[in-house]
Amino acid sequence: MEQNQPHMPAQPDRQLLEALDKGFAERVAQVGQGGEQVAYRSGGTGGPVIVLMHGISSGAASWLPCASLLAAQARVIAWDAPGYGNSTPLAQPRPLAADYAMRLAGLLQALGVQPALIVGHSLGALMAAAYVANVRKLPARLLLLSVAQGYGGPGKEAQAKEVARQRLEALESLGIDGLAQRGPARLLSEETDPGAQAWVRWNMQRLNPDGYRQAVAMLCGDDIDAYLARRPAALPTQIACGSRDEVTTPPACGTLAERFGLPFSLIPDAGHACYIEQAAATARLIRAALPADLASSA
Template identity: 50%
Template sequence: MNDAIATDALTLPASELARLDARFPARNVAVAGGAVVSVRECGQGPVVVCLHGIGSGAASWIDTAALLASQARVVAWDAPGYGESTPLEAAAPTAADYAACLSALLDALGIESCVLVGHSLGAITAASAARTDSRIRRLVLVSPAIGYGAAFRAEARAKVRTERLATLDELGIAGMAAKRAGRLVSDKASGHARQWVRWNMARLNDRGYRQAVELLCNADLLADLPPPMPVRVACGALDVVTPPAACEEVARQCGVPLELVDDAGHAGYVEQPQAVAALLRESLAG
């Protein structure tokens, strides 16, 4: 793939960028400690807060958010070190560090109650936040990453850290997006979904991604699940990143059935936003 083709493959049509700005605009929110968190927001009503995965960003939620905007206030963050959000101080931040930033964001936005949605690596932050923040009344984990922090996963942890950082060093952000983004969707994905997944990954920041790799390697979702609370666990039926068998274990430990999103890979909310929006609408209704 030459540079021109690679660059073209990682852009969005002007019409899509205009739709993003109009339907799901971004703004920076000052939080305690002098940090900034970039968020995108639309709609009014009960609040849904959406956390993206390691290779994505707030904009990835646009289609799901648009489907919910008439019934809910949808807020999606760029995690610390993503978009224009201030990175965390530690080179290897913990789930609790990300959760503390999320809590500060809820404070700054005046959110008193919400449904919290965590996709992939975002599920690790979401679960940690739900352990201590009573404003989170329901938790939805979509294709949750379990992490490699458990003692028995030491060999896998070292391999994942080495491979992910080597890929970043070798290819850079743009090259990584061109090479890896396709794994996040199924073979049935539309061109629209593929475009959005590539574009979001191409906008990663080097420092924020390296910190997120450390979170992925050191976290243990199964050991950090919150006490009993309303939880739903969903997974793309065709997910090859966090496959249904792995997500089934998360659901089992939460005491709920795993809900499969048909015809969807890992980024199920990008590939099948109608199905994920329906799940979140049900979660809002309780």
């Protein structure tokens, strides 16, 4: 709960930040014809390619604890979505998940990689679903974690308006730093360790206000059902979330999985930011989601 925040460490452990620079350093790729760029972080040198997509309150760096456990057996690529970090924002003031997906397609084309697995977390899950619904070069598998389903579906107009109002008013009144200070209480379980709290806060402090506003517009204007309904039937897809997730709750994620006939599992003792709070368990889930012929080498 938020009353404990004054006792949280102000910064992540120095060794974590050193590992970020040495083993998960930021790179930039030029995509498209208009000079757009996508910042991303990459770890590992061989094996299957795993693409990691962050949520609305995070960025590529946040995947470090989980990605470092995967990098020995895989090439791990985590992007900063458009409008995040040093990635060029989208041109649309109210983009859809498909717009983010097309920028991801540009990144993968620029890097010349074919993912074995795409992992989307929270709002990144909505983007990942849009990707597989709209591109020809599909990953072998899709894993959606703590799924933000969007509020753009029929009958959700009032809810979408309220969510947008709350998020944008909080941004204006608190600023990015204020959002970051209260982030751990919402994104992590009460029992999480101070290091995870500091890591969530550090990553949130690096949000770009305009990129965040665009992402809020997408969250409130799009709907994952439309994309999952169009995903290729032969693409193995599964859903998981933290057992203590209070943002995209187990019942909500479980109902989504049931609606589309997808496997569903829980990550024990994890809140919304499952890949930070329970990095080892999430890494095991990611490895298990790889195609069998690739998982054996990972």
